[in-house]
Amino acid sequence: MSQTMYDPARVQSLGEEILDFRHKAVPAALQGLDISEFSGRGLGLNQLQTPLLTLDRDALDFNARLLAAWCEERGILLAPHGKTTMSPELWARQMDLGAWGITLANAAQLRVARHFGFTRLMLANSLTDPQAIRWAADQAADGSRIVSWVDSVDTVALLDRELTGHGTLDVIVERGGHGGRTGARTHQEALAIARAVHDSPQLRLVGVGGYEGALAHTADDAGLAAVRGYLADVVALHEALLAEGLYDADELIATAGGSAYFDDVVDVLGPVRTSGGDGAPHVDVVIRSGAYIVHDDGFYRGISPFSRQDPDGPQSFRSAMHGWVRVVSQPEPGLAILEGGKRDLPFDEGLPVPQVLSAGLGEEGVPLAGAEITAVNDQHAFLRFPEDLDIRPGQVIRLGLSHPCTALDKWTLIPVLDSTRDTSSPTVVGAVRTFF
Structure with a gap:
C-alpha cells in the first residue's frame, strides 16, 4: 500500500546529492562523495569529525516497529508527525510499516512532502x-x-x-x-x-x-x-x-x-x-x-508510555540520537568547555547529559560519572566535573540528548550508525537528509 503513498524514486534520489561545505557533519576529506557513497563505504565513527549528531539504525528500526505493531494490535491508525525529523527517508520507512499518512505543521513542510510524492x-x-x-x-x-x-x-x-x-x-x-x-x-x-x-x-x-x-x-x-x-x-x-x-x-x-x-x-x-x-x-x-522514532535520553525517556516505569525495559523505546563533542578548553579546575552549543545540540527540554569520555572519536570510553553540563552558549557547553577526573582538550564526550524535534533541525545531514548499544566503534551505514 505504501508504495502508492509516496514516490520511491524521489526518496531514493536523495542518495545522489553531492556532499560539500554545506553539510557540517561531513569532514573536508569526504566532501565530493554523494550520500550513497558516504553511506556505503563502511566508514568508522573515527573517520568523522566533531561536533557531531548521529542516529542509531538499530534503535530507529526498533522504535518504528514497536509503535507500528502496537497500533496494529489496537486497530489504531498512525500519522507520524513528520516535523520531528523532516526526513522523507524516515517518513517512507514509517509508511512502509503501515502508517496511514504523514502529519506536518505548516505549508512549507507540506511542500517538502509533496515534492517526494507523499x-x-x-x-x-x-x-x-x-x-x-x-x-x-x-x-x-x-x-x-x-x-x-x-x-x-x-x-x-x-x-x-x-x-x-x-x-x-x-x-x-x-x-x-x-x-x-x-x-x-x-x-x-x-x-x-x-x-x-x-x-x-x-x-x-x-x-x-x-x-x-x-x-x-x-x-x-x-x-x-x-x-x-x-x-x-x-x-x-x-x-x-x-x-x-x-x-x-x-x-x-x-x-x-x-x-x-x-x-x-x-x-x-x-x-x-x-x-x-x-x-x-x-x-x-x-x-x-512523531518523536517516538528517535526518542531521547531526556524528556521522552521519562514521559513516554513505554518507558515511564522502566526506561531501559525490553519494550521501551530506545534513544537513537547522540551528540559527540570534544573538549576545547580546560581553563580552571573542575571546568571544561566543549565545542558544541545551541547551534548543534538541543537544550529546550533539558541540557545535554555527558555519558561517556574517550580519548578520541570511536575509541573505547568510560562512563562519565559526576559530570554535568550546566550551561550552553551558541557554540560552547560548560562541563562541570569532579576535580579528580582527568579531562583534557581533545578528548571526546558522548552526550545523551533531550527532545529530537530541536536536535535534528540543526543538521542538514545526519550520519546513521549501525548501533551504539554494544560497540565503542560503530560503522556508518547511512545518512539522513533533513529539510527544515
Whole structure:
C-alpha cells in the first residue's frame, strides 16, 4: 500500500546529492562523495569529525516497529508527525510499516512532502495564508489528500473566500483546552465552527481532534487527569457532531496524540472507532506521534508510555540520537568547555547529559560519572566535573540528548550508525537528509 503513498524514486534520489561545505557533519576529506557513497563505504565513527549528531539504525528500526505493531494490535491508525525529523527517508520507512499518512505543521513542510510524492497528509494546524490555502486546494484537486484543521469561524470564512475557484478542502474541527495552544476553548464554540464548515460549499467536515500535549508536561496524576479530561471533551464534540448530522463524509477521523500520552488517547478516543454500515459512518482514530522514532535520553525517556516505569525495559523505546563533542578548553579546575552549543545540540527540554569520555572519536570510553553540563552558549557547553577526573582538550564526550524535534533541525545531514548499544566503534551505514 505504501508504495502508492509516496514516490520511491524521489526518496531514493536523495542518495545522489553531492556532499560539500554545506553539510557540517561531513569532514573536508569526504566532501565530493554523494550520500550513497558516504553511506556505503563502511566508514568508522573515527573517520568523522566533531561536533557531531548521529542516529542509531538499530534503535530507529526498533522504535518504528514497536509503535507500528502496537497500533496494529489496537486497530489504531498512525500519522507520524513528520516535523520531528523532516526526513522523507524516515517518513517512507514509517509508511512502509503501515502508517496511514504523514502529519506536518505548516505549508512549507507540506511542500517538502509533496515534492517526494507523499499523497496523504494531515496539517495539524489551520491554513490562514492565502497562497498556502490555494496551493493546498490545488494539490487536493490533483489527487492528494490534505486534511487541515480549523478552530474559529473566522478561519472558516477566510478559507471560503480564498478557495473560491480553487476547489474544496477536507478539515477537522480542533477542540482546544484552557491554557493550551490552538483549538476552540468551549464545546459551544466548536459546535459553531462545525456548523460553519458544514454550511460552506468549499469545505468538507471530516473529523475532530486536537493536541493534548500542550495541557500537561508530566505523567503524574494531575497531568494525566488534565489530558484525559481534555480527550473526553474531544469525544463529546464528536458525538455532538454525529447527533446533529454535521459531518460531510462517510469516513471520519478522530485524532490526537503526540509521543507522550498516546496510550491515554487510545484509551479515551478508542471507543469512537466504528466500522460503519447501516447508515453509520466509518470512524478511525489516528494518533500523530512523531518523536517516538528517535526518542531521547531526556524528556521522552521519562514521559513516554513505554518507558515511564522502566526506561531501559525490553519494550521501551530506545534513544537513537547522540551528540559527540570534544573538549576545547580546560581553563580552571573542575571546568571544561566543549565545542558544541545551541547551534548543534538541543537544550529546550533539558541540557545535554555527558555519558561517556574517550580519548578520541570511536575509541573505547568510560562512563562519565559526576559530570554535568550546566550551561550552553551558541557554540560552547560548560562541563562541570569532579576535580579528580582527568579531562583534557581533545578528548571526546558522548552526550545523551533531550527532545529530537530541536536536535535534528540543526543538521542538514545526519550520519546513521549501525548501533551504539554494544560497540565503542560503530560503522556508518547511512545518512539522513533533513529539510527544515
